[in-house]
Amino acid sequence: MSRLLYLQSGGPSAVLNSSAQGVIEAARARGVAVCAAADGLAGLRAGRLLDLDAAGADDIARLGSLPGAAFGSSRDILAPFEDDAAGWQQLAEVLRRFDIGQVLLNGGNGSMETAQLLQQLGERFALSLQVVGIPKTIDNDLEGTDFSPGFPSAAKYLASSLREVTLDVLSMAQQRVFIMETMGRHVGWLTAACALAALPGEEAPLLLLPEVAFDEARLLAAVRQRLAARGCCVIAVSEGLRHADGRFVAQLQADAVYGHEHLGGAGMWLAQRLQQQLGVKAHVALVDCLQRAARHLVSAVDAQQAYRLGQQAVAMALAGQGGVMLALQRQQGAAGVDWQVSPLPLDEVANRERALPADFIAADGLSVTPAFDAYLRPLLQGEQPLAFVDGLPDLRCPAWPPLLS
Numbered sequence: 001m002s003r004l005l006y007l008q009s010g011g012p013s014a015v016l017n018s019s020a021q022g023v024i025e026a027a028r029a030r031g032v033a034v035c036a037a038a039d040g041l042a043g044l045r046a047g048r049l050l051d052l053d054a055a056g057a058d059d060i061a062r063l064g065s066l067p068g069a070a071f072g073s074s075r076d077i078l079a080p081f082e083d084d085a086a087g088w089q090q091l092a093e094v095l096r097r098f099d100i101g102q103v104l105l106n107g108g109n110g111s112m113e114t115a116q117l118l119q120q121l122g123e124r125f126a127l128s129l130q131v132v133g134i135p136k137t138i139d140n141d142l143e144g145t146d147f148s149p150g151f152p153s154a155a156k157y158l159a160s161s162l163r164e165v166t167l168d169v170l171s172m173a174q175q176r177v178f179i180m181e182t183m184g185r186h187v188g189w190l191t192a193a194c195a196l197a198a199l200p201g202e203e204a205p206l207l208l209l210p211e212v213a214f215d216e217a218r219l220l221a222a223v224r225q226r227l228a229a230r231g232c233c234v235i236a237v238s239e240g241l242r243h244a245d246g247r248f249v250a251q252l253q254a255d256a257v258y259g260h261e262h263l264g265g266a267g268m269w270l271a272q273r274l275q276q277q278l279g280v281k282a283h284v285a286l287v288d289c290l291q292r293a294a295r296h297l298v299s300a301v302d303a304q305q306a307y308r309l310g311q312q313a314v315a316m317a318l319a320g321q322g323g324v325m326l327a328l329q330r331q332q333g334a335a336g337v338d339w340q341v342s343p344l345p346l347d348e349v350a351n352r353e354r355a356l357p358a359d360f361i362a363a364d365g366l367s368v369t370p371a372f373d374a375y376l377r378p379l380l381q382g383e384q385p386l387a388f389v390d391g392l393p394d395l396r397c398p399a400w401p402p403l404l405s
Contacts, residue, residue: 002101002128003033004317005049009040009107009114012069013138013150014157014298015306019106020070021063022310023134024052028060030318035098035404039072041114045087047094049404059398064307065386066395067295078114081124091118092125098404102130102317104310108137108148112325113350119323130322132313133346136306138292140189143352144344145327149306150292152379155193156302157294158182158236158287159380162197162205165285166234170202173231177223177274177282181267183291184238186210188356190291193376194236195368204367206233208270210240211356212365214249220277222366227280235282241266296393300382305339312341325349330378337378 006023008016020036027034034052037044050071052060063070081088095103105115115133122129135142140151162180169178182190188209198204206222208214226233241249250265264286271282309326316326324343331338360372387394 001032002099003035004102004104004314005044005095005098005100006034006036006052006071007040007044007103007105008036008069008071008073009105009111010073010075010137011108011292012067012073013136013292014067014153014295015064015149015303016106016136017063017066017068017070018303018306019134019136019149019310019313021060022307023104023314024055024060024063024310026311026314030314032314032318036071038400038403040069040074041076041078042074043072044094045076045090047097049098050401051404052401055398055401062396062398064303065295065384066397067293070397071400077110078117078121080117081120088121088124091121092127095122095127095129096125101128102132102314102322104132104134104313104317106134106136106310108135108139109142109349109351109353111136112142112346115325116323116346116350119346122322130317130320131346132317132322133325133349134309134313135325135327138190139184139187141187141354142325143349143354144325146330146339147328147379149302149309151189152299152302153294153297154190154291155196155376156299156380157291157297158190158193159196160297161287162194162234162236163199166197166199166202166205169232169234170230175227175280176232177227177235177271177280178232179235179237179267179270179282179284180205181237181239181284181286183288184210185240186353186355187240188212188238191236191238192356192360192368192372196373196376196380197234197236206235206366207368208235208237208241208266208366209356209361210238210242211361213244214241215244215365216273216277218365220274222364223274223278223280227278235270237266237270239264239266241270295395296386298384299380300384301379303384304382308339309341316343
């Protein structure tokens with residue numbers, strides 16, 4: 001029987017390893033040999049495959065309690081065959097050498113394009129290969145799935161942290177402005193999640209989303225109103241905030257690999273504008289990687305579905321149903337929300353980006369609608385216990401298993 005390969009791609013999340021655990025345990029239950037590429041696609045190119053059959057059951061069980069990417073990841077991309085025929089030949093030789101029959105690729109929309117190309121690679125080189133995509137991105141911008149694992153936990157962390165900070169700001173309401181900058185290059189799912197930080201009886205933070213062009217006059221009016229009423233104002237801003245002409249308000253440089261913009265600084269830029277226009281000072285918090293690494297505030301729904309998608313991906317690939325990504329669909333039942341898993345062709349999701357729907361954005365452009373609240377709240381439900389050692393989270397990582405030879 002051929003070997004199954006688990007491949008992590010792109011940025012990690014608080015529940016990425018839950019999918020890995022689901023894959024490995026499901027493969028073991030079926031008696032299928034399983035390995036993982038060390039450091040994602042970069043490791044696969046080099047033939048650095050970890051022998052997960054040599055890993056202990058306890059170590060595999062620990063994966064779900066760890067943030068990050070347990071086997072490493074990379075931001076390498078697979079170019080089309082016409083642009084990198086030698087690279088395709090190299091990958092084909094690695095897959096053939098290790099008798100890889102199934103590739104389960106865990107990542108976002110760019111990673112789904114890689115999965116699509118790997119499926120084509122198998123066909124071009126006459127490999128018996130089935131490629132299945134497992135959704136994962138805290139940006140929540142994958143098409144076709146109700147949510148992407150990683151997003152609910154990041155949203156829970158952002159809303160919880162901003163709720164705590166709001167009490168701090170209110171306690172010293174002396175014309176104070178607090179700005180939190182979230183990730184989100186082109187889409188505002190994470191920034192929108194900050195709306196749930198609202199304390200009972202208090203207004204939600206002002207939201208500056210990539211989907212809404214920055215309107216300085218509108219924002220200044222809203223900030224003035226908050227300062228007059230409460231003496232303080234809390235704002236959540238996406239790193240991808242744009243001017244009306246489409247330019248980012250803050251861009252550092254272009255990404256050398258993806259060609260995407262390397263963003264950062266929207267919060268500081270906004271603080272300077274408020275200083276210039278209103279004469280108020282603003283404290284800026286850049287949560288950056290904290291929002292995807294906060295295992296102590298993981299959503300149970302998120303972790304459970306991430307694990308389940310890993311399990312289902314194994315079943316799908318072994319049944320010979322490659323060229324797909326598994327998507328989550330919610331169904332409202334008598335006992336609450338139920339999640340169904342269904343396959344989507346990779347060409348329907350690869351490198352496509354799902355923006356925040358218009359009906360989730362309020363008319364004022366600075367808040368979200370009840371429809372977004374109803375969408376998000378079920379995703380935040382439940383907590384997963386986390387062991388502590390000597391007062392701190394027990395995040396001891398298992399030793400990597402040996403490389404296949």
